[in-house]
Amino acid sequence: MPVKLVKVTPKVERYPEYEELDWVVGHGLGVDHTADMTTFHQTLAQAGAIKGIESYYYMRYDDSPERNYIPMMFYTVFGKPKIPVLMHEEVEPVGELFNVIAVFSSSLLIQKTSQRALLFDGAKKDAVLLVNTSITPDDVVRLVKKYSLAQDWFGKVVTLSAAKIDSAIAWPLLGALARAWDRVDLDSLLAAADVLGKEKKKDSIRKGYEAASVKEVHVLAEETEMFKKIKKEVELPEFPGEFWTPEVFYAYQKAAAEAQTYPSRYAAMPRWEVLAPGLIEFGPQPGKRNLGFTTPWRWQRPIIDMNKCTDCKLCHYYCPDGAIDFAPIKVDYEYCKGCGICETVCPVNAIKMVSELEYLEGLRDEEFLRRFEQREYGF
Numbered sequence: 607m608p609v610k611l612v613k614v615t616p617k618v619e620r621y622p623e624y625e626e627l628d629w630v631v632g633h634g635l636g637v638d639h640t641a642d643m644t645t646f647h648q649t650l651a652q653a654g655a656i657k658g659i660e661s662y663y664y665m666r667y668d669d670s671p672e673r674n675y676i677p678m679m680f681y682t683v684f685g686k687p688k689i690p691v692l693m694h695e696e697v698e699p700v701g702e703l704f705n706v707i708a709v710f711s712s713s714l715l716i717q718k719t720s721q722r723a724l725l726f727d728g729a730k731k732d733a734v735l736l737v738n739t740s741i742t743p744d745d746v747v748r749l750v751k752k753y754s755l756a757q758d759w760f761g762k763v764v765t766l767s768a769a770k771i772d773s774a775i776a777w778p779l780l781g782a783l784a785r786a787w788d789r790v791d792l793d794s795l796l797a798a799a800d801v802l803g804k805e806k807k808k809d810s811i812r813k814g815y816e817a818a819s820v821k822e823v824h825v826l827a828e829e830t831e832m833f834k835k836i837k838k839e840v841e842l843p844e845f846p847g848e849f850w851t852p853e854v855f856y857a858y859q860k861a862a863a864e865a866q867t868y869p870s871r872y873a874a875m876p877r878w879e880v881l882a883p884g885l886i887e888f889g890p891q892p893g894k895r896n897l898g899f900t901t902p903w904r905w906q907r908p909i910i911d912m913n914k915c916t917d918c919k920l921c922h923y924y925c926p927d928g929a930i931d932f933a934p935i936k937v938d939y940e941y942c943k944g945c946g947i948c949e950t951v952c953p954v955n956a957i958k959m960v961s962e963l964e965y966l967e968g969l970r971d972e973e974f975l976r977r978f979e980q981r982e983y984g985f
């Protein structure tokens with residue numbers, strides 16, 4: 607029996623009350639950066655409290671990743687909201703919310719966020735972009751114009767190769783942020799470290815403050831490659847009839863997967879109100895992959911050396927995303943998540959994982975490579 611549709615007009619919720627707050631959004635690689643990001647955001651919130659500002663921090667609820675190295679987000683909020691902030695709920699990156707975007711791995715500059723959003727979706731025009739990297743601020747600006755910025759940005763970029771100072775990278779990064787954003791200052795961060803029993807880390811905060819590179823940025827949306835790309839956004843599917851058919855569902859799935867920004871993805875997704883009780887998602891079409899599960903982010907990619915490959919098919923069977931074709935053996939990068947399992951199971955070492963940053967942009971970032979070379983796979 608076909609499921610009847612109820613038509614609603616999708617609308618992105620915008621809360622102007624949120625825009626009056628000061629927000630820091632942190633982006634890291636799941637599991638790998640969880641401890642660093644907790645330290646960073648907890649200390650920021652503590653520093654805010656020391657300055658008499660109601661402040662709190664939390665991890666985005668959906669970002670409790672079961673996989674290593676997938677994008678994840680934390681928030682720190684400064685100020686008392688007039689409406690309740692949805693703790694542990696998804697904060698929609700629409701409007702002008704974020705004062706600071708803190709990026710713990712440069713690979714995230716060239717990916718979508720875990721919300722399939724651009725890194726700058728929801729950013730204020732004068733946002734500070736803090737990046738843990740050895741690449742230059744100019745290279746950072748070049749990357750974001752290409753991959754993750756499609757709006758005016760008259761802010762600052764701050765870079766620091768934090769692991770050169772402390773393997774617990776949160777501490778020097780906090781110092782670096784104090785160089786560029788006046789909401790926190792060095793004294794309140796040092797006092798916060800005291801309150802949290804981390805007196806020994808005060809030196810790392812000071813060193814981060816000294817070593818950071820800060821650059822003023824003045825970019826118009828029209829100057830960015832991403833702005834030109836989103837001008838060609840996919841058109842939303844029309845409701846073709848009154849019944850919720852697989853074709854309607856696949857049309858929505860495709861539009862949501864192809865959307866470049868958060869507002870356009872949100873608009874493309876069917877709202878809960880249109881889903882009749884009891885409806886379950888339709889699976890992939892026969893012989894095809896699931897249209898909604900394309901990969902908006904990947905920090906590394908597998909490359910198969912076909913001269914070594916013996917066609918044993920193990921990688922095909924072990925890939926958790928069904929991203930390796932059976933015959934011939936071939937990676938579908940639209941779906942590969944870069945987990946590295948295929949590299950681990952290949953009996954003749956025919957698969958090598960390579961950094962996306964290096965593959966796409968020829969950039970060797972010491973901070974990134976340090977993590978890359980120490981990576982471990984585990985589920």
Ligand code: SF4
Pocket residue numbers: 907908924925926927928929930937941942943944945946947948949
């Ligand atoms: S890295 Fe390999 S195993 Fe992992 S999703 Fe990609 S192709 Fe599949």
Ligand code: SF4
Pocket residue numbers: 910914915916917918919920921922935951952953954955956957
């Ligand atoms: S596991 Fe290795 S040898 Fe086997 S099919 Fe995959 S790439 Fe080829």
